[in-house]
Amino acid sequence: MFAFIGAHLGRQFEFVQSEWMNDGVFFGAGNSKDPVTGSHDGVTGLTIPRRPLRRRLTPLPRFVVTRGGEYCFLPSRSALRWLGELQN
Numbered sequence: 246m247f248a249f250i251g252a253h254l255g256r257q258f259e260f261v262q263s264e265w266m267n268d269g270v271f272f273g274a275g276n277s278k279d280p281v282t283g284s285h286d287g288v289t290g291l292t293i294p295r296r297p298l299r300r301r302l303t304p305l306p307r308f309v310v311t312r313g314g315e316y317c318f319l320p321s322r323s324a325l326r327w328l329g330e331l332q333n
Contacts, residue, residue: 250319254316265279266278266279266282266283266284267279267283267284277290277291277292282308282309284311290302290303290304290305291303291305
């Protein structure tokens with residue numbers, strides 16, 4: 246179970262998901278994906294950025310299996326304030 250509350254879905258959650266979890270270019274690991282939360286087809290590995298050479302640990306079993314997902318939106322603070330000020 247995962248819950249995310251933020252101001253902008255595309256600039257926050259979706260950015261982290263696409264750039265940090267599913268694309269290693271962001272942190273200098275080529276096309277590697279996060280072994281815990283990244284989307285994988287089967288067994289994966291973990292790239293550890295080190296100098297002078299990166300280290301790759303394989304095989305690592307899949308830790309997370311996504312069964313589904315949905316976006317549920319909460320009203321903004323201004324909308325909640327407006328609702329709270331309504332007269333009966």
